[in-house]
Amino acid sequence: MNDVRVLVVDDDFMVARIHSGYVSRVPGFEVVAVAHGGADALAAVAELRPDLVLLDIYLPDMSGLEVLKSLNDVDVLMISAARDVATVREAMRGGAVNYLIKPFTAAALAERLRQYAETRRRLTAIGPQARQDDVDRLFGAPKQAAPMPKGLSRATCALVAEALRDAGGDLSAAEAAELTGLSRVSARRYLEHLCASGRAELHPRYGTAGRPEHRYRWLG
Known part of the structure; x- marks a missing residue:
């Protein structure tokens, strides 16, 4: 710049x-x-x-x-x-x-x-279009923590968040599971919670055929 x-x-x-x-x-x-x-x-x-x-x-x-x-x-x-x-x-x-x-x-x-x-x-x-969480970060609006869903723990959520943050890009639920030792289903639940709380976002990746792969990216 x-x-x-x-x-x-x-x-x-x-x-x-x-x-x-x-x-x-x-x-x-x-x-x-x-x-x-x-x-x-x-x-x-x-x-x-x-x-x-x-x-x-x-x-x-x-x-x-x-x-x-x-x-x-x-x-x-x-x-x-x-x-x-x-x-x-x-x-x-x-x-x-x-x-x-x-x-x-x-x-x-x-x-x-x-x-x-x-x-x-x-x-x-x-980029040309802003999401609400983008605007909130620009204006310094405090984030409201989403309640922890039943069956999830804050300690494990912090582990998944750290893996996603350190990835430097995006991760699938399977990749997050491998990094954290969780099952893919559990990793996906934590990733979805991070998205709901505004700390991560979902990016579908479209291949040549079939359903898109869900990828998750850290926002902070």
Whole structure:
């Protein structure tokens, strides 16, 4: 994947330079330009088409929140000394992917940038259509554990989950049974439970004839 192209927007020339240095030290990110006002920021986005804008709120010609509302097809990470909840709420409503309060350390910004890069990676990996569990992982929704069916044990379920996770691809019930020492029927029941709980998914594999083979893949 190509580097994330970043536009840094801050009215303070020295602060903009410092923040640009922070960004440049994070692998996978590059600063493509720096702007010191709202109009300059909008012009730079239109010309350079960055992936991400680090946007200050207090700009000399307009509020960064106004700039945020005017931007399309670009992600925005707000950086500001503003701590009031109303401002944070407005940034969220405007579509900001994150909000970092000044002053902050290089490590704090790097953490947010890595989170952003991971979200981009997950979106790319999903493909053109998302399942609900894909969306839940992107938005950080907590998983609800499916109740353990009668006759299954959590210890054995953990064993099957470990085998599926370590496989690095997909497994059939027969392959999972061989890895865990279970019968194929028991292995299939545990695999089906993992699918029901959102930790695995079923992939039918179609051969030249007959019924498709059920393959199971770990989701985490």
